[in-house]
Amino acid sequence: MTTSGRSRHAAAILGPELSARLPEVKVLLVGAGGIGCELLKDIVLTGIGHITLLDLDTIDLSNLNRQFLFRKKDIKQSKALVAAKTASAFNPNVRITPIHGNIKEPQFDIAWFRSFDIVLNALDNLGMSGFTLHVNRMCMAANVPFVESGTAGYLGQVQPIVKDRSECFDCAPKPTPTSFPVCTIRSTPSQPIHCIVWAKSYLLPQLFGEEEDSGELDEAEKQGENGMTLNRHLMFLNVYSRPFSPHALITAQEIAALRKEAIAFKAVRTALRSPSDGDSAAKAAFDKVFRADILNLLSMADMWRSRAKPTPLDFEGIRAGTFKMEKKVNGNGLSNGNGIATPAALEAGPSGSAATESLLNGSGSTSSTSSGLKDQKSLSLQDNLELFVSSANRLASRLQSGEDIITFDKDDDDTLDFVTAAANLRSFAYGIATKSRWEVKEMAGNIIPAIATTNAIIAGLIVLQALHLLRKSYNALRNVHVQFRPSLPLSTINLSAPNPKCGVCRDTYVEVLCDPARVTLGDVVRGVLGDGEGSSGGTGPREVSTYEDKRILSDPDWEDNMDRTLESLNVTRGKFLSIADEDGEYATIQVGIGVLPPNHDHHEPALILPSPLPVPRRLAKAEPVSLKRSVPDDVEVLEPPTKRARTIGSDDVSGSPSKKDKLEEDGVIFVEDDDVIVIE
Numbered sequence: 001m002t003t004s005g006r007s008r009h010a011a012a013i014l015g016p017e018l019s020a021r022l023p024e025v026k027v028l029l030v031g032a033g034g035i036g037c038e039l040l041k042d043i044v045l046t047g048i049g050h051i052t053l054l055d056l057d058t059i060d061l062s063n064l065n066r067q068f069l070f071r072k073k074d075i076k077q078s079k080a081l082v083a084a085k086t087a088s089a090f091n092p093n094v095r096i097t098p099i100h101g102n103i104k105e106p107q108f109d110i111a112w113f114r115s116f117d118i119v120l121n122a123l124d125n126l127g128m129s130g131f132t133l134h135v136n137r138m139c140m141a142a143n144v145p146f147v148e149s150g151t152a153g154y155l156g157q158v159q160p161i162v163k164d165r166s167e168c169f170d171c172a173p174k175p176t177p178t179s180f181p182v183c184t185i186r187s188t189p190s191q192p193i194h195c196i197v198w199a200k201s202y203l204l205p206q207l208f209g210e211e212e213d214s215g216e217l218d219e220a221e222k223q224g225e226n227g228m229t230l231n232r233h234l235m236f237l238n239v240y241s242r243p244f245s246p247h248a249l250i251t252a253q254e255i256a257a258l259r260k261e262a263i264a265f266k267a268v269r270t271a272l273r274s275p276s277d278g279d280s281a282a283k284a285a286f287d288k289v290f291r292a293d294i295l296n297l298l299s300m301a302d303m304w305r306s307r308a309k310p311t312p313l314d315f316e317g318i319r320a321g322t323f324k325m326e327k328k329v330n331g332n333g334l335s336n337g338n339g340i341a342t343p344a345a346l347e348a349g350p351s352g353s354a355a356t357e358s359l360l361n362g363s364g365s366t367s368s369t370s371s372g373l374k375d376q377k378s379l380s381l382q383d384n385l386e387l388f389v390s391s392a393n394r395l396a397s398r399l400q401s402g403e404d405i406i407t408f409d410k411d412d413d414d415t416l417d418f419v420t421a422a423a424n425l426r427s428f429a430y431g432i433a434t435k436s437r438w439e440v441k442e443m444a445g446n447i448i449p450a451i452a453t454t455n456a457i458i459a460g461l462i463v464l465q466a467l468h469l470l471r472k473s474y475n476a477l478r479n480v481h482v483q484f485r486p487s488l489p490l491s492t493i494n495l496s497a498p499n500p501k502c503g504v505c506r507d508t509y510v511e512v513l514c515d516p517a518r519v520t521l522g523d524v525v526r527g528v529l530g531d532g533e534g535s536s537g538g539t540g541p542r543e544v545s546t547y548e549d550k551r552i553l554s555d556p557d558w559e560d561n562m563d564r565t566l567e568s569l570n571v572t573r574g575k576f577l578s579i580a581d582e583d584g585e586y587a588t589i590q591v592g593i594g595v596l597p598p599n600h601d602h603h604e605p606a607l608i609l610p611s612p613l614p615v616p617r618r619l620a621k622a623e624p625v626s627l628k629r630s631v632p633d634d635v636e637v638l639e640p641p642t643k644r645a646r647t648i649g650s651d652d653v654s655g656s657p658s659k660k661d662k663l664e665e666d667g668v669i670f671v672e673d674d675d676v677i678v679i680e
């Protein structure tokens, strides 16, 4: 097809004015995953002339079903590079610049963002990661229109964002990530998810993860009190019988129980790491958690006055088919072919063992209720026991052949089998519905299946919104939702005005170019405020506090850091210095830190201020200062070394111990990196 032939249809749709401009348009596309691949194809075919494609990841086998720019031969290659190469062939008039990198890297600063006409986000996670917030803020700072998008299964969303005209991504509060009430997880699980979290986050690490540090217990015993980490372990324990409270001090009795627990696990850990005869190590693990712990728990009569008692499981009895559960699974435990245990399945029988065999050797299902796919079939008690033994044996032999620690990975069959079996065995003991391997994979891996069609629809909708933005047809912009309603698959909503309290888009953004090693905090603050006279702008000197993200750097009564360099305060390229008005009269000024131009004369001052200086919005008297993000509740005070002996400069406050403790005090428990469990 000739070039003119190629663009004729697009030109007819877009009109002569826009289609003539498209070859000059510069777009930043962040993410070359599910949405990103579709979107890259769309904008290449639309004829957008300059596309910068950024992605930090390499191609994985599991991407190939929907990220159609990649082939098997591309596995382990950079997504950005391969996608750019494949899509370039679709339209020779388009230039794609791939970048293999993280959008948060410092070189992607305000000036870099400003070099684009429009930014398209295809991070695909409905903004659950901090990266979308970051892109949103950079677009607000650089004043570049931005289209945010995300999909989750059949659901999808596109949100065009224009500073001062629409809500930004941060204007509306976002739902917190999936969380489970922890109070029921520990000794009395009542839902399948409780058992799955227990198997994944407690049992698997206890047996196959890093060894517990017994020093923590010694320390707690010595001090007679402790902290949150021990409580965190306690809540999963069967031995723990008082209501969990993150503030409660640990008792001597509980320390003794934890120590006993540690010793019992140590014996099983050792067995799993030594060459053993047959299934003895797996049986030892089984007997500990599904028998001894439950018997121990039953001995605490108080616990069972208002709750159903669990049933201790019997390894040999289940294997022999003689074990009988005392009670059936409650209400929802009827067979429905969805992997929920049938009452019959609670009792091991000959059919159970046939099913087990077929499951274990992968020869398909013999269960009459299952769909025929081995991952989706409902497992009997005996199936689960055999799966527990076989997966424990597989994991044990991995340890014995040199693997140090094994952590859960939904794509690691051995860990998935183990978590499925352990969760289901615990469910049997507590009379809870069980789950198929498929369902456990979904729940434990927090996976919502990706649907290629949703990504394709969303990518098309992004392009439509991007074209409105390029035409500056702001009234035509819409938030669009793809929803699971056949009668109304798409719904559109007019854009809302910015939230006046938003601590991101309501701030005033400026950029200073500087050498952070040569300019001080005071230089920047005084420079940006100016003297308030003449045409240079500025508000003149006033009482302010300064922040970098969640760290407070100064306030009117504490100016010790004013003489320190930005570099020593770790306020460097790509970061923001927030200047908040003490009297709440002016909006906060966000000063983006950029680099000096390459030709900057060394003898010149190492600071180039914006011109004119900013005069932030005046706030109405009643309007609180927009400090939602710049001054969070949990600010960390960055005192100079003279006041407090500690290292300054960690920019990862969220990972700092103090922040973590604080969150733990607030009821947030860190179980694993990806598993935040919130107490009700």
Ligand SMILES: Nc1ncnc2c1ncn2[C@@H]1O[C@H](COP(=O)(O)OP(=O)(O)OP(=O)(O)O)[C@@H](O)[C@H]1O
Pocket (backbone or CB within 6 Å): 030, 031, 032, 033, 034, 035, 036, 054, 055, 056, 057, 058, 062, 063, 079, 101, 102, 103, 104, 122, 123, 124, 125, 131, 450
């Ligand atoms: N901070 C970041 N900088 C650059 N690219 C990012 C960043 N965070 C995520 N991405 C990229 O955004 C894309 C998101 O796409 P998608 O959700 O389809 O992810 P995936 O990793 O390919 O899929 P899955 O997680 O389902 O295996 C990924 O390619 C990912 O590498």
Ligand SMILES: [Zn+2]
Pocket (backbone or CB within 6 Å): 167, 168, 169, 170, 171, 172, 498, 499, 502, 503, 504, 505, 506
């Ligand atoms: Zn906002």
